[in-house]
Amino acid sequence: MTRRDPRPIGVFDSGVGGLTVLSELRSRLPAEATIYLGDNARTPYGPRTADEVRTFTTECVRWLLGEDVKLLVLACNTATAQALPQVRELSGVPVVGVVRPGAVAAAAATRSRHVGVIATAGTVASGAYPSAIAEADDRVLTVQQACPDLVPLVEAGELSGEPVRGALRGYLGELIGRDAQIDTILLGCTHYPLLRPLIEGIAGADIAVVDSAFTTALAVEDLLDALGTRAPDSPSGDERPLAAAHRIVTTGDVGAFSLVASRIFGASLPDIEAVSLPAL
Numbered sequence: 001m002t003r004r005d006p007r008p009i010g011v012f013d014s015g016v017g018g019l020t021v022l023s024e025l026r027s028r029l030p031a032e033a034t035i036y037l038g039d040n041a042r043t044p045y046g047p048r049t050a051d052e053v054r055t056f057t058t059e060c061v062r063w064l065l066g067e068d069v070k071l072l073v074l075a076c077n078t079a080t081a082q083a084l085p086q087v088r089e090l091s092g093v094p095v096v097g098v099v100r101p102g103a104v105a106a107a108a109a110t111r112s113r114h115v116g117v118i119a120t121a122g123t124v125a126s127g128a129y130p131s132a133i134a135e136a137d138d139r140v141l142t143v144q145q146a147c148p149d150l151v152p153l154v155e156a157g158e159l160s161g162e163p164v165r166g167a168l169r170g171y172l173g174e175l176i177g178r179d180a181q182i183d184t185i186l187l188g189c190t191h192y193p194l195l196r197p198l199i200e201g202i203a204g205a206d207i208a209v210v211d212s213a214f215t216t217a218l219a220v221e222d223l224l225d226a227l228g229t230r231a232p233d234s235p236s237g238d239e240r241p242l243a244a245a246h247r248i249v250t251t252g253d254v255g256a257f258s259l260v261a262s263r264i265f266g267a268s269l270p271d272i273e274a275v276s277l278p279a280l
């Protein structure tokens with residue numbers, strides 16, 4: 001008999017970017033309750049030292065574990081690249097990061113075997129993507145481009161204006177200028193899918209753009225099935241589906257967070273809650 005576990009899935013990001021992963025999780029696994037924590041008070045993580053990222057990430061993860069989550073998703077590439085082993089060490093529940101699912105998707109998508117990765121400075125410096133892509137397919141060459149201006153722009157709700165277009169033209173121009181054989185660009189930061197239409201427009205029709213949100217949701221689904229811990233999808237003896245509960249919590253400003261979050265979730269956005277971590 002399959003065990004069922006109604007506890008929520010915990011999702012963490014430095015800010016609003018992980019909502020792109022949450023959105024895929026919610027559409028792929030509608031019966032699962034979720035609790036999302038964005039550390040907007042300390043975003044961006046990208047320019048921070050690895051030690052700072054580890055400290056902040058473990059503080060946030062401890063908070064989520066205190067909410068009795070059954071599984072954790074590190075929906076932040078920077079945190080995954082720099083803190084995944086520490087998070088696994090302290091968590092009594094399974095932890096899924098976003099780097100491996102993204103790397104697998106990019107290695108599968110490329111035909112030329114030249115992949116461009118755009119990410120934060122911290123993720124680029126960690127080397128997590130070149131090694132995860134080589135692990136997925138060691139014939140693939142990875143070229144990286146740090147894009148330090150993008151997370152602050154997205155956090156400010158700037159998703160389509162000239163500042164973000166100009167920044168993207170510069171970053172993508174540099175990336176493709178270094179390797180004209182790139183046929184796949186991996187969005188190695190969970191904030192970047194919010195800029196996907198602009199990125200696709202600038203990259204052009206010959207370059208595929210992939211992200212880790214969809215493949216991370218698949219990895220979570222596989223893990224829940226392997227563990228037999230999916231949420232009950234209907235009350236026993238009743239065919240009506242249970243409505244899964246969703247909470248979104250931020251360490252930062254609720255109004256600014258809601259503005260970006262409502263563009264992703266529209267009417268299905270729960271009320272955003274503020275939280276103050278002990279270290280803040």
Ligand code: DGL
Binds near residue numbers: 013018077078120190
């Ligand atoms: N969404 C985070 C990531 O995927 C952004 C990191 C940051 O805060 O700079 O890396």
